[in-house]
Amino acid sequence: MATIILDQDYMLVDKKADVPEALTEIRRHPLLAVDCKGFKLGGGRSGDLTVIIVATQTKVFIFDVLKLGQRVFDDGLGAILEDKTKEKLMFDCRRDADNLFHQRKVQLTGVLDLQLLEVMYRKRRLPESEDESRRSSRTDEVQPLKGILRCIEMYVKDVAMIEAKLRCQRQVLGDSHVWKTRPLSEKLKSYCCVDTSALFTLYNKLKGGGRDHSRLVIASDRYADTFRCLPERTHGVFEFHPFLPLDIIPEADDSFEFPEASTKCIGCLRLFPADEFPKAQLRNKQRFCRVCIKAKSYALTKVSK
Numbered sequence: 237m238a239t240i241i242l243d244q245d246y247m248l249v250d251k252k253a254d255v256p257e258a259l260t261e262i263r264r265h266p267l268l269a270v271d272c273k274g275f276k277l278g279g280g281r282s283g284d285l286t287v288i289i290v291a292t293q294t295k296v297f298i299f300d301v302l303k304l305g306q307r308v309f310d311d312g313l314g315a316i317l318e319d320k321t322k323e324k325l326m327f328d329c330r331r332d333a334d335n336l337f338h339q340r341k342v343q344l345t346g347v348l349d350l351q352l353l354e355v356m357y358r359k360r361r362l363p364e365s366e367d368e369s370r371r372s373s374r375t376d377e378v379q380p381l382k383g384i385l386r387c388i389e390m391y392v393k394d395v396a397m398i399e400a401k402l403r404c405q406r407q408v409l410g411d412s413h414v415w416k417t418r419p420l421s422e423k424l425k426s427y428c429c430v431d432t433s434a435l436f437t438l439y440n441k442l443k444g445g446g447r448d449h450s451r452l453v454i455a456s457d458r459y460a461d462t463f464r465c466l467p468e469r470t471h472g473v474f475e476f477h478p479f480l481p482l483d484i485i486p487e488a489d490d491s492f493e494f495p496e497a498s499t500k501c502i503g504c505l506r507l508f509p510a511d512e513f514p515k516a517q518l519r520n521k522q523r524f525c526r527v528c529i530k531a532k533s534y535a536l537t538k539v540s541k
């Protein structure tokens with residue numbers, strides 16, 4: 237198997253004495269890329285975060301959370317993750333935000349989520365919808381979400397990066413304990429560098445002169461809260477599906493407001509305006525938002541395959 241060439245400067249931070257130097261360097265940069273790794277981290281708060289990667293555009297810092305423990309967050313990393321002036325490129329921050337809050341008491345803030353930016357990038361290329369019918373009937377407004385690998389294939393087109401991501405995915409699929417095993421292999425450390433460098437490259441491709449920046453900040457903040465704010469996670473079909481939850485990205489006007497919401501979807505447990513639900517559902521109280529309806533059919537198609 238080919239080895240990935242590390243062309244990025246990186247520092248493995250696995251000793252308490254090395255933490256201040258790493259944090260001092262990170263604090264000098266307003267734009268970071270952040271990625272969390274661990275055991276069953278797809279479950280958010282129920283998984284174990286064992287590695288957190290924080291990269292500047294010139295250096296990657298790989299924090300060994302398994303070795304450093306909670307202290308690394310209390311000694312300054314937590315404050316950086318909570319600092320909204322430090323912008324953090326991430327890709328689907330929902331599970332990481334859920335884990336950081338419920339296990340590490342860190343309220344992740346200042347995210348620029350590139351999974352959302354990709355949806356906004358696609359929508360920029362479409363005419364504005366003028367459909368004023370009831371929300372529940374506007375099913376074409378449900379947006380599919382793309383994974384990071386697909387985004388790199390579509391927008392970055394860097395073959396070496398795609399191959400490195402695929403190798404990493406295969407390794408993690410083959411051994412779910414890979415991010416818990418110590419020492420971290422050279423290969424895994426280089427994957428950490430590939431992952432964060434992919435975030436910077438993707439951001440540069442999608443940001444489009446920064447015109448959607450304010451909306452992205454608001455949307456990413458809501459996205460980080462999607463699972464984090466739930467009293468309990470269900471880990472069911474309404475959480476694991478490839479559709480963007482509704483009312484995450486504000487409209488492209490200058491108001492950045494979301495519609496008033498007071499009626500709860502019994503799938504995702506989020507609140508929406510009453511017209512999100514068909515009238516029959518409002519009467520029988522079996523209310524599912526448009527995304528949860530799609531998620532149910534998606535789960536059925538997966539079962540029947």
Ligand SMILES: [Zn+2]
Binds near residue numbers: 524
């Ligand atoms: Zn729902």
